[in-house]
Amino acid sequence: MSSSATEQARKIAEGLAYTSGFGNEHSSEAVPGALPTGRNSPQRAPLGLYAEQLSGTAFTEPRHRNRRSWLYRVRPSAAHPAFTRVASGALRTAPFEGDEAVADPNRLRWDPLSEPTGPTDFLAGLWTLGGNGDARQRTGMAVHLYHANTSMTDRVFSDADGELLIVPERGGLLLRTEFGLLRAEPGHVALIPRGVRFRVELLDDTARGYVCENYGQPFTLPDLGPIGANGLANPRDFLAPTAAYEDREGPVEVVNKYCGQLWSATYDHSPLDVVAWHGNLTPYVYDLRRFNVIGSISYDHPDPSIFTVLTSPSDTPGLAGVDFVVFAPRWLVGEDTFRPPYFHRNVMSEYMGLIEGAYDAKSAGPGGFVPGGGSLHNMMSAHGPDRETFDKASAAELVPQKLEHGLAFMFETRWPVLTTTQAMAADHLQQGYDDVWQGLERHFRA
Template identity: 50%
Template sequence: MPVYHSGFHSYVETEALNGALPKEQNSPQHPNLGLFAEQVNNSAFTAPRSENFKAWQYRIRPSVLHCSEPELITQHLIRDIHHKDSVLTPPTQMRWNAREITEEKVDVISSLVTMVYNSVAAVHLYAANSSMDKSYFYSADGDWLYVLEEGALRFKTEMGIIEASVGEIVVIPRGIRYQIELLEDVARGYICESQQAFYLPERGPIGANGLAEERHFLAPDASFENKEGDFSLYAKFQGQLWKMKIPYSPLDVVAWHGNLYPYKYNLKLFSPVNAVLKDHSDPSIFTVLSAPSLSKGTANIDFVIFPPRWVVAEGTFRPPYYHRNIMSEFMGLIQGQYDAKEEGFLKGCSSLHNPMSAHGPDMDVYTKASNEELKPVRYKDTLAFMFESKEPWQVTNFALNSVLRQKDYLTCWQSLETSFKEVVVEK
């Protein structure tokens, strides 16, 4: 079983072989065990210490040992701000069914389909039935946040091994090389690619506790492969997918130290806060991770979840209220039922509500919530999430025209009827 170190953006040092990690200089003239010293930076050298992410690796071979010129892979459905589709995004609500897993053998990377993107992020879906065998991958464009919806995965990374199950998330930093193995027959889920690193949100008046705790984020212990053979390294760079031939496994880091590494988090450990008397708290109270922007109070990406919880507020409308929002919301459902949509939004589905695109509960949920007796209720079987961005989401051609798109989504609100009664009040 993999070994983990706890902490979020904390400094970690780990070695797979005793003596591999130098104790004094980061880049000694003669690294221990005949290894190569190599630094990976995901921030400017002069970035503030709290935002300066680096890792020193002690490798069997340096990463410069590529064996071939990169080959451009043209047949793929990966998109982002650098690689766009020539379609326009209509200003309306959209929803998609879950992807079906094909009979053709596809791994996580070869199965990728981009649904939406903007200038700071992209959202991809994967639906795989095969492990990556002699291939590896990295993204030069951003950090990848994996949300597992079906099937457990093993992430074999330069920094070590992470195993994750449904209900957990895994974040792979920009540039880190890795391979994904399926631990079950099939795997499906969501990926948010962010150009900015993720941080824990400030708690403000919540205080010192609640939401996600640093100690529940787990980084892998050092683990390495020393294999030669005919391997392929795939890279996402400026929205395109490239392939390079390499004669060795790139997962040959014997020891490392730093605050740049992949990590996982179990969403069951999230400690939600909520209203305990009346009215409705904004969804920002459920933020797990945030990629901040330069605009104060807004984020490039907020990763928000709607987990199992008690709902106890009195004299109020409990489901998400009808609203229009300057932020852009891409949602998914990991398990159970989402409290604002009891029909149509099922496990593995996705929805999009762009800026000022009105949304809220359908007629059945509205009627139920307006008339039921408000006793404490335990939401047991539910886990939905949202990738919320300050930038509008641009849909891809696949998303706009796919058979997965529910063309009748708007009808879920059409049965809403007014009960307005005009009363003339005598003066």
């Protein structure tokens, strides 16, 4: 990063403020007196603002699942011109139809996206690898990658199809949302609720990462069950922004993703004009290194579900539309145990990405599993450690071992991930991925 960019990042950081707690009832005002007292929508909102409710769930859903926030803004969201459809670029949405996608039972792995060929912001840099379900029915998910080299200028984005879980791998992001500012660096994740407008500004020369678009029920923290009251992701570590608004006149392009298509309208003001808000539907940022890992202290490798950060429940208890799982730094101390992930076939489909370092079940280096790359193991595809990892782990001395030089994650979903034709034809799709399991010798002797 250049010295000027470093100074800019420092100034931005000094202007950020957060309130903590996932799913809590938060409130914030950028101007004292902007929040009304006692009533959500008084006859005259304070300071000449407009009161507006943003609902992330149906009005009548149970209280513990209901998500909504009240926004007090300079202009109501309804004050905008008509939207017109624009090109979607490399962005795709389920249901995939015709020859747009492939249901492939093979193990697949990709290298990172290549560098953009011209000025490319976050929205233009979105590239869909695959997904499942139906955004129009609010079921399923999609896996996107992004690679950007310029900030969104005079442009704002919102996704009516689902919430966005943004996983930076290279370069920091400043997310200017209707609720305020979030700073997301590699090692963080940022959650933008369905329909919330935001702009992405780069804190470095380029930015690269992953996005899970969740069409289904909003992400929530998983139940802890026998673990008890503490462990995994702590609610207090999820940081919601404090109110920060743009009182800005002039043309701003607002791009809305709706039922798989992009629609654009030019406003005469910034829609990021919320002066105060309160509620439990907010964007968040979370530092993955704060994840409280729960693992075995006797023998055997725990199932990867023990690493779940967020889950989107489905109509079947325990069967998620999508889980977000992180393999954070941790100690391994299991006795008489093969410590890397075991060989397995799974009813769930797994897309795995790498943020930094190396993953303990995969070889790194050229042609391997590298930061910015990803692998897809669809339901019932057999996978596990590669031959090199298996040989090394089978002969390792089982002393306490700290895994601290890698940060990997997984989007896990109940349905197969259909890969887009652009993903299957991509130059960065690795050929011969199956070869990593070749040479696993027969050791059985009757």
